[in-house]
Amino acid sequence: MKTRAAVAFEAKRPLEIVEVDLEGPRAGEVLIEIKATGVCHTDAYTLDGLDSEGIFPSILGHEGAGVVVEVGPGVTSLAVGDHVIPLYTPECRQCKSCLSRKTNLCTSIRATQGKGLMPDGTSRFSYKGQSIAHYMGCSTFSNYTVLPEIAVAKIRKDAPFDKACYVGCGVTTGVGAVVNTAKVEPGANAVVFGLGGIGLNVIQGLKMVGADMIIGVDINGDKEEWGRRFGMTHFLNPKEVSDVVAHLVELTGGGADYTFDCTGNTVVMRQALEACHRGWGESVIIGVAEAGKEIATRPFQLVTGRVWKGSAFGGARGRTDTPKIVDWYMDGKIEIDPMITHTLPLERINEAFDLMHEGKSIRSVIVF
Ligand code: NAD
Ligand code: AHE
Ligand code: ZN
Numbered sequence: 001m002k003t004r005a006a007v008a009f010e011a012k013r014p015l016e017i018v019e020v021d022l023e024g025p026r027a028g029e030v031l032i033e034i035k036a037t038g039v040c041h042t043d044a045y046t047l048d049g050l051d052s053e054g055i056f057p058s059i060l061g062h063e064g065a066g067v068v069v070e071v072g073p074g075v076t077s078l079a080v081g082d083h084v085i086p087l088y089t090p091e092c093r094q095c096k097s098c099l100s101r102k103t104n105l106c107t108s109i110r111a112t113q114g115k116g117l118m119p120d121g122t123s124r125f126s127y128k129g130q131s132i133a134h135y136m137g138c139s140t141f142s143n144y145t146v147l148p149e150i151a152v153a154k155i156r157k158d159a160p161f162d163k164a165c166y167v168g169c170g171v172t173t174g175v176g177a178v179v180n181t182a183k184v185e186p187g188a189n190a191v192v193f194g195l196g197g198i199g200l201n202v203i204q205g206l207k208m209v210g211a212d213m214i215i216g217v218d219i220n221g222d223k224e225e226w227g228r229r230f231g232m233t234h235f236l237n238p239k240e241v242s243d244v245v246a247h248l249v250e251l252t253g254g255g256a257d258y259t260f261d262c263t264g265n266t267v268v269m270r271q272a273l274e275a276c277h278r279g280w281g282e283s284v285i286i287g288v289a290e291a292g293k294e295i296a297t298r299p300f301q302l303v304t305g306r307v308w309k310g311s312a313f314g315g316a317r318g319r320t321d322t323p324k325i326v327d328w329y330m331d332g333k334i335e336i337d338p339m340i341t342h343t344l345p346l347e348r349i350n351e352a353f354d355l356m357h358e359g360k361s362i363r364s365v366i367v368f
Contacts, residue, residue, distance in 0.1 A: 064140030174201020176314015207231030
């Protein structure tokens, strides 16, 4: 079939809206009509050529929601008409990682996914006879896309697509980092670095679990109002203090119980670790750093009890947990609507990237 898609032909070049060819689902795969997709900073990072796994040409996008329109042979858990969220972190429930119960990082199809291919080693997308790579196993910047059944979460039918799509990455990543990765307890104090589409979800997760002091840090002063809207109690603009770590240690009476990096900046990651309380403070890295960047700190920081952790997709097991997060939204436990600052048609998708880079959006959602 033909489908309209925003194609990343080359790094650092705007996406082009073209009609691409899409092959139907093979065994264990489903065809999904994408109804809406968010634009995450990770899409921008790959488009900007900063991703060591970046492949061009490809169809980016990994924060979608849509409807199953065709199922391939052997598919048992999904049916035509199901409302779904594509998962860049699948959940096969059979691999070593899934069975370990220690991680959400299902490894069953990670190798082909990282190469922009379906599990059988081929792409379903092409343009003028040239193969186009899938992205993070999702390619939600296409009106139709194909995914393996194990990488699709079935959600309730009354959830609006243009909000539910955000659960496909940003909401789950932020709230999940608090609930699943850090397991923050009521009364804890926490610092969140970077108040964008992810950081604000960390803040609302902290509020939800009853954190006491919730400090937001951002170089964009406009983000203070946004943070306070979702439960932030204190704000710090690093441009206004000489020593960010010393300031935060002082403010928290010795250091934070939990810190979260939602910037992808390795200097900030170090600050986040060092702003943790001696003996027990835990720092969770969520931000994705540019290819070639490395983190550093004095080992003494860890010897004296601070803990450095990472979190991918909020530690969520996609097929099991995302439907529950959609329920939390529908039941009013978490908010999504105010964070979606811009809703645009596919033809205007490059504006979503501009708005993000200019710090003018929290989340832009593309509707088909
Ligand atoms: P965003 O652009 O919406 O927000 C980033 C925020 O960080 C902005 O408010 C910006 O002003 C702020 N910032 C930038 N540099 C800063 C600095 N030096 N100090 C303080 N604040 C600073 O991006 P987003 O969509 O929220 O994504 C944030 C990061 O999380 C990205 O690196 C993205 O790739 C990553 N991410 C990771 C996962 C995961 O599973 N680990 C999932 C989604 C996104
Ligand atoms: N490809 C990059 C790593 C990118 C990365 O860390 N991705 C996160 C999700 S970001 C969503 O917005 C993730 O889930 N990582 C786990 C995984 O298996 O990719 C690189 O550095 O090569
Ligand atoms: Zn994302």
